[in-house]
Amino acid sequence: MSSDNVLEKTTRVNLLFDFYGPLLTEKQQTFLTCYFLDDLSLGEIAAEFGISRQAVYEHIRRAEATLEGYEEKLGLAADHERRTAILADLKTAVDTWKPDERDSYFRKKALACIEQLEQIEG
Incomplete structure (x- = not known):
């Protein structure tokens, strides 16, 4: 993924998080904050929470899908x-x-x- 696409994705997730973040689970909020706002790597987040990188990735991926789902329904x-x-x-x-x-x-x-x-x- 090019740096422009990464920046676009980060900007998009941050925008959606601003609108729908409170609707996510606490864990989803935490992982998205760590990854997109605090710019921590999957490995750093995994080490912090004592889980695998894959588990962190899955939590983030599901949270992103949830945010996109809210946006599809509500359009804020x-x-x-x-x-x-x-x-x-x-x-x-x-x-x-x-x-x-x-x-x-x-x-x-x-x-x-x-x-x-x-x-x-x-």
Whole structure:
């Protein structure tokens, strides 16, 4: 796995963990924290908890699958990413708006962004 893929996976798991971490078992939370947040190796975690590297790997793999399952059902992380993108668009529109312009581009763009945010929030 390339370093870009590893970074993407780590970022994804951390994002999902932020949203769904409390729904995991204590052991899953601990192993994910050690592996993805504290950057410990499987061997280091195994030594710390007195289990095999394979057991640590399986716990982490199952926890990742659980997080992805929650995301498939609830979509909180996807909604967060959509809101973040919409807010970035809104910020760009505000930053580039010139008060002396008489057209309604800014107003239309801002209202569209706000409407999108309201739809996401349900």
